[in-house]
Amino acid sequence: MSRALATARSVQGNRPSLRTLPAGLEAARLPVHVAVIMDGNGRWARQRNLPRVMGHREGVEALKRTLRLCSDWGIGALTAYAFSTENWNRPGEEVSFLMALFERVLALELAALEQEQVRIRFLGDLQQLPSGLQELIANAESRTAANTGIHFNVCTNYGGRRELVRAARALAEQVARGDLDPAAIDEQAFAAQLHTAGERDPDLLIRTSGEQRLSNFLLWQLAYAELHITDVLWPDFDEPALVQALLDYQSRQRRFGGVDSVTP
Numbered sequence: 001m002s003r004a005l006a007t008a009r010s011v012q013g014n015r016p017s018l019r020t021l022p023a024g025l026e027a028a029r030l031p032v033h034v035a036v037i038m039d040g041n042g043r044w045a046r047q048r049n050l051p052r053v054m055g056h057r058e059g060v061e062a063l064k065r066t067l068r069l070c071s072d073w074g075i076g077a078l079t080a081y082a083f084s085t086e087n088w089n090r091p092g093e094e095v096s097f098l099m100a101l102f103e104r105v106l107a108l109e110l111a112a113l114e115q116e117q118v119r120i121r122f123l124g125d126l127q128q129l130p131s132g133l134q135e136l137i138a139n140a141e142s143r144t145a146a147n148t149g150i151h152f153n154v155c156t157n158y159g160g161r162r163e164l165v166r167a168a169r170a171l172a173e174q175v176a177r178g179d180l181d182p183a184a185i186d187e188q189a190f191a192a193q194l195h196t197a198g199e200r201d202p203d204l205l206i207r208t209s210g211e212q213r214l215s216n217f218l219l220w221q222l223a224y225a226e227l228h229i230t231d232v233l234w235p236d237f238d239e240p241a242l243v244q245a246l247l248d249y250q251s252r253q254r255r256f257g258g259v260d261s262v263t264p
């Protein structure tokens with residue numbers, strides 16, 4: 001966030017200036033939790049004859065932009081799909097670049113996240129990540145744990161199926177130990193075993209670059225999310241693109257399986 005922060009500082013002090021909600025959006029009907037599949041970094045780079053990894057670098061800028069806008073507009077949580085359990089299959093060079101990028105971004109941005117009251121958490125199987133990155137993650141999570149602003153969840157080495165299996169196993173272990181009656185396993189008990197425990201389910205999923213699939217992202221949590229798919233490539237995702245997604249969301253009638261529109 002450092003570069004954007006430096007340019008967005010208000011003259012009154014250390015706080016960056018807040019962006020006001022654009023006309024046309026209703027503050028009371030904004031999604032509380034937005035999830036995003038940041039797709040199209042490679043294509044963005046290819047279109048410019050750049051190496052794929054330059055797309056990821058620019059993708060970080062788009063993520064920082066999106067986080068700041070969501071925070072300014074009072075959205076409660078942003079959950080981004082940064083690295084899937086399947087992404088290890090990419091060329092080794094690209095994987096190493098991404099791990100180094102996560103480390104660099106965390107080290108550079110932690111102070112800004114702290115100052116802006118962002119609570120950051122990394123969701124996924126973190127033990128497989130390089131140990132330096134794990135340490136940075138643990139430090140960032142603990143330093144921002146008490147922050148009162150937006151919840152920023154970064155899904156890293158995350159897979160929806162793996163998360164569901166892990167939850168089922170945790171419950172089975174409790175049953176095997178005699179600590180849990182199988183009859184007590186309900187949706188709430190299951191959700192409490194997911195990486196997202198304690199977080200409300202996303203109201204809106206945004207996927208960039210036009211692909212129309214979930215790609216193993218938040219399979220349980222997205223059950224009732226509204227989907228917004230845009231052709232914009234992730235590095236180009238900006239304020240007008242986010243406004244478009246929010247307007248699309250506000251045009252929907254959410255019924256959660258019932259017949260009447262519901263305001264959750």
Ligand code: FPP
Binds near residue numbers: 056059101103
């Ligand atoms: C998908 O585009 C994007 C990724 C796999 C990486 C996304 C990661 C970031 C933007 C960095 C986030 C950093 C932090 C610290 C949170 P793609 O490569 O699949 O694009 P393509 O489909 O065009 O090839």
